[in-house]
Amino acid sequence: MxxxxxxxxxxxxxxxxxxxxxxxxxxxxxxxxxxxxxxxxxxxxxxxxxxGHPLEHVLGWAEFRGRRIAVDEGVFVPRRRTEFLVAQAASLAPPGAVVVDLCCGSGALGVSLVADVDGAELYAADIDPAAVRCARRNITAAGGRVFEGDLYEPLPAELRGRVDVLLANVPYVPTEEVELLPAEARVHEARVALDGGADGLDVLRRVAAGAPEWLAPGGSLLFETSEHQAATATAVVTSAGLTPRVMTCEDLYATVVVAARDRAAPSGSPSAPGPPRGGG
Structure with a gap:
């Protein structure tokens, strides 16, 4: 025995x-x-x-805005700094808001946001099957739906022009800098959730190009970026027809861009083609 x-x-x-x-x-x-x-x-x-495994993968969960979010092996771990992004989104979301969490990873952003918004509808998408499986555990419990596919591609067509808050925690690390990340991220998180292309903004460009088609009049796209990328990122969303403002939080070392669709603006063109990406 x-x-x-x-x-x-x-x-x-x-x-x-x-x-x-x-x-x-x-x-x-x-x-x-x-x-x-x-x-x-x-x-x-x-x-x-x-x-060397991330503590959150070992525990099976991460704390995010006071909630335990299930995080499976290989799935992007939600960062504390991203709580600032969700706080900005919560200040914009009206009761009954339609919320989309693109590049959703574990679904931490969407789940945390709709918990603070009465009657909110939550939809999420990611290209990474492992992230989608994990997100379904979190988002289904919050009454939302998760889709597997590249950015807007798998979302229900009826959401076009109805999204009040579009969360897009896109990967924004330049390709050549991915190998400089701590091993916990570089080795144990999906590369598709980290690598943002040559200048780190490839996925953002595609998200911004499609945002006017999906946002409701007055709706907002919110995404995180680095301080040194902020000027280029705002130019990207401006060229897509959105009006950006940059928000920062020194305590969390967070830089967030809030890009609004004009209330009178017509819907934009479909999202631009490009390499498929997941997110965090």
């Missing part, structure tokens, strides 16, 4: 995490100890974390 695993103590867990180079070993130990369903599984979780 196999021996029963001996429960690992807090101090032992901290020691193993510190030895693996985990800077916040105490905090991580508490999360692992509170999440592990059994002593033997805790040991396996510590081994995975020590091997």
């Amino acid at each position: 196999p021996a029963t695993p001996v429960p690992l103590s807090f101090s032992t867990t901290v020691t193993r995490l510190r030895a693996a180079g985990c800077v916040f070993a105490e905090d991580e130990a508490r999360l692992l100890l509170s999440t592990a369903p059994a002593p033997g599984e805790l040991d396996a979780m510590i081994e995975r974390r020590a091997a």
Whole structure:
């Protein structure tokens, strides 16, 4: 009969995490100890974390705006800075808003937003099958629907011209900089959720080109970018016929562009062709 695993103590867990180079070993130990369903599984979780897997993948969830969001292996982990994007969206969304979460990853943005908007409708899409499976766990529970495909392509046609808030957490890391990312992202998250093309804005260009067709009059596209990309990103959405403004949060080191469709503007042309991309 196999021996029963001996429960690992807090101090032992901290020691193993510190030895693996985990800077916040105490905090991580508490999360692992509170999440592990059994002593033997805790040991396996510590081994995975020590091997460099993102803590959120090891736990199976990430905290985002005070909620636990399921995050499966290989799926983009929602970043704390992106909470700023959702906060901006929440300030714009009217009751009953139609919300679309493009490049949805785990679905954290859409789920978090509609929780703050009475009667909101949520639709999401991603090209990565693993992300879609994960997002369905989160978004279906919030009453939303998730579609698999390239950007707008899989969305229901009846949403054209009706979207009040279009969240697009597009990948914006330039291709040549992806290899400079921390291993937790570079190795363990889908490249399609990170790589934004030569200047990091390829996916944004395609999202912006299609946005006027899908946004309701007065609706807004919101996306995150880096500080040094903001000027080019605003030019991209301006050329698509949207009116941008840049919002920043120093505490979260976040830069968000809010690009509105004019209330009197006609719908735009269909989204431009290009390489398929997923997101975060």
